[in-house]
Amino acid sequence: MPTNAILTALQRKTDTQRIQLRVGRIWEAINRNNKTVLHTNVEFMDQQGGHILAIIRNNQRTLIMPQLKEQSVYDISNFKIVPGPSTYRSVDMDMAINFFYKTTIQEAEDNNSIPHYKFELQPFHRVKDLVGRVKNLIDVIGMVTTIGRLEKRSNGVEKLDVALTDDRLVAAFNYSLLATVCNPNQKSVSVSGGSRQQRTITTLCSHYWTPGKKILDKASLSSTDATKTFFNIEYEPLNDLKKSLSDSSGSNGARLLPPATVHFVATDEKDVQQIHIKDVLEMKIPSGKDQVRCLCTATITEILYGNGWLYNCCSICARAVHPTEGKYYCNACNDTNFTVSQRYRVVARIKDDTGTTTVTLFNKEAEQLIGVPIQKIITEMGEPSHMDKIPAPVANLIGKLCAFQIKINNYNITHGCEEYTVTRVSECSAAGTKSPNTVDAAQKNKKNRLE
Numbered sequence: 001m002p003t004n005a006i007l008t009a010l011q012r013k014t015d016t017q018r019i020q021l022r023v024g025r026i027w028e029a030i031n032r033n034n035k036t037v038l039h040t041n042v043e044f045m046d047q048q049g050g051h052i053l054a055i056i057r058n059n060q061r062t063l064i065m066p067q068l069k070e071q072s073v074y075d076i077s078n079f080k081i082v083p084g085p086s087t088y089r090s091v092d093m094d095m096a097i098n099f100f101y102k103t104t105i106q107e108a109e110d111n112n113s114i115p116h117y118k119f120e121l122q123p124f125h126r127v128k129d130l131v132g133r134v135k136n137l138i139d140v141i142g143m144v145t146t147i148g149r150l151e152k153r154s155n156g157v158e159k160l161d162v163a164l165t166d167d168r169l170v171a172a173f174n175y176s177l178l179a180t181v182c183n184p185n186q187k188s189v190s191v192s193g194g195s196r197q198q199r200t201i202t203t204l205c206s207h208y209w210t211p212g213k214k215i216l217d218k219a220s221l222s223s224t225d226a227t228k229t230f231f232n233i234e235y236e237p238l239n240d241l242k243k244s245l246s247d248s249s250g251s252n253g254a255r256l257l258p259p260a261t262v263h264f265v266a267t268d269e270k271d272v273q274q275i276h277i278k279d280v281l282e283m284k285i286p287s288g289k290d291q292v293r294c295l296c297t298a299t300i301t302e303i304l305y306g307n308g309w310l311y312n313c314c315s316i317c318a319r320a321v322h323p324t325e326g327k328y329y330c331n332a333c334n335d336t337n338f339t340v341s342q343r344y345r346v347v348a349r350i351k352d353d354t355g356t357t358t359v360t361l362f363n364k365e366a367e368q369l370i371g372v373p374i375q376k377i378i379t380e381m382g383e384p385s386h387m388d389k390i391p392a393p394v395a396n397l398i399g400k401l402c403a404f405q406i407k408i409n410n411y412n413i414t415h416g417c418e419e420y421t422v423t424r425v426s427e428c429s430a431a432g433t434k435s436p437n438t439v440d441a442a443q444k445n446k447k448n449r450l451e
């Protein structure tokens, strides 16, 4: 007897049943260390609104994968029900489907009786309670409000931040989430909601994981191999969200705006002001706050030499360590039992139309701009005596126009210390990162010249 329900198949526990299923998504699980395929995942959906995962091992791949296409419907006979993954589940089920030599897969006519999509949606306000829980990946649905610039790490990984809102009551609540789409397999990352002309740009992201850090009340989502983003699909909850977003902004007298492109996406982005260097130098920290973050667009004019371009740190806590009597001791770890490694600390003079100041780029931000891991430079420099020279890849920062998000604290002001820590950086002149605003500005300049 053929069945149309995954649940029935699970209860029967025999290898000889037949079931009609639609393939939802197909994706490969990748070993991040050596970029090899661990196995292939296939999500199947049934007529009852259920879904289940099938794991295709590498030795079955050439036989089975050519027979399966996303969104197509199949009659599948003779399969096994086996334990599913216990963590990072994309489908919240204890069991999974397994194919074996007796399995037959036959494409069936699609009469649309099986839904096209199935997600286990989490509302945004619930996501913060899921931080650090690794059992299930998270599905969310929301509208893209801002898109960051594509960041490229020196290991080739591309990263893009996107802010989402599921704000159903615009005036009363503001639930928004930050999602990071990371591409460990070095294919290009793309998140766009279609053309900027579109008034409502809605997205649906699925299968994110919240990493184990929670900043204040906000949690952010990180992509995994299993992450796939769907835009404007025919999916009832998405249509409902579109309608409620459109209605609530309409009743506010505003219309929905297309997503904006910004340098750095954060859910508290409104707190970070774009200012000139002159304003940085004259900044006063509001009482009750111990620091101010701001955004400055400036050109690097010089790499300062004083304290070198790197520091020695404790391999355990990454804090700076200094040798005493030839031995390194870490005050933070209260120990000598660690290896000393090096991290970037690049002090750069930056300049805009209003003035000049200095900023410090620590490891992550420095590496992002330099584009080379520090260990590679150290190896290439060879002799330790060369370490007091500024290596070419670091000197090459001179001339770069960047957006710097910097931190101004009381120490900067009370000690007259003009060495602001860069908390985020993005290169403005990098190819493919031109924002629509830059285009607008360029056109405006052209127009001004013509007039």
Ligand SMILES: [Zn+2]
Residues within 6 Å of the ligand: 314, 315, 316, 317, 318, 319, 330, 331, 332, 333, 334, 338
């Ligand atoms: Zn330490």
